[in-house]
Amino acid sequence: MRIDVVTIFPEMFGEVLDTSIIGIARERGLVTVNCHDLRDWTHDRHRTTDDEPYGGGPGMVMKPEPLFEAVDALQAQDDEPATVVFFTPAGTPLNQAIAEQLSSRERLIMVCGRYEGFDERALSLADLQLSIGDYVLTGGELPAMVTIDAITRLLPGVLGDAASSEDESFSDGLLEYPQYTRPAEFRGMDVPEVLRSGDHGRIAAWRREQAVTRTAIVRPELLAHATLSDSEKAIVDGLFDADSEQEVPQR
Ligand code: 97T
Numbered sequence: 001m002r003i004d005v006v007t008i009f010p011e012m013f014g015e016v017l018d019t020s021i022i023g024i025a026r027e028r029g030l031v032t033v034n035c036h037d038l039r040d041w042t043h044d045r046h047r048t049t050d051d052e053p054y055g056g057g058p059g060m061v062m063k064p065e066p067l068f069e070a071v072d073a074l075q076a077q078d079d080e081p082a083t084v085v086f087f088t089p090a091g092t093p094l095n096q097a098i099a100e101q102l103s104s105r106e107r108l109i110m111v112c113g114r115y116e117g118f119d120e121r122a123l124s125l126a127d128l129q130l131s132i133g134d135y136v137l138t139g140g141e142l143p144a145m146v147t148i149d150a151i152t153r154l155l156p157g158v159l160g161d162a163a164s165s166e167d168e169s170f171s172d173g174l175l176e177y178p179q180y181t182r183p184a185e186f187r188g189m190d191v192p193e194v195l196r197s198g199d200h201g202r203i204a205a206w207r208r209e210q211a212v213t214r215t216a217i218v219r220p221e222l223l224a225h226a227t228l229s230d231s232e233k234a235i236v237d238g239l240f241d242a243d244s245e246q247e248v249p250q251r
Helices: 010-018 020-027 064-076 096-103 120-125 141-152 161-170 200-218 220-225 230-239
Strands: 002-007 032-037 083-093 107-112 128-131
Touching: 002 010, 002 064, 002 141, 010 020, 010 032, 010 141, 020 032, 020 141, 064 107, 064 120, 083 096, 083 120, 083 141, 096 141, 107 141, 128 141, 200 220, 200 230
Parallel strands: 002 032, 002 107, 083 107, 083 128
Antiparallel strands: none
């Protein structure tokens, strides 16, 4: 996979792309990430990338011309057409399904704007506008790095077989079960007995039940897309039972 990033802060990407899983994927030649300075596609002395908004108001707006030149120039560098992703707070919220779809593309161009926003006409370059959540950031650089991380770890050959198939078992749409490592007792907190029992059937059942109940309590909206057995549905319904003595969150 080839990813081209367009940004006015290409230096922000160095450490993140060199480190950890993304670094390994790059070393193995599974992904190439090229960061480009948007100012390289400006033509004025000050290398201007933004301007005042028509109609007035605070802040500045990213000018369309350098963005069009950048995306056109990068598209022309390769016969394979790139999927163009713009990061903006008004974009589709990134999720695992989108990360999976993007990980199957040969080429991506990611465009990072500053918080002020893009001239609306520049957004016509985008195949996809993405947000990474409902909070305000100062620019699209961190969202681009988050998205590159989410995509890269899904590329075949990046994670080991064990980690990849473990991942698949969680694409059932539930949160992870609780995990423990040594010591068996720490500051008065014990590792659950079942995990030390060596009974793999009981362990699998406990983990599944923990994943289901934890998801129901913390992120009930995720259950809409999860596949639950009838007995698991009964557990969830019990948690949300209006007659329950327990204090439970609202669905
Ligand atoms: O807040 C932003 C500013 C610029 C570009 C993207 C964002 C953003 O993306 N996801 C959340 C916020």
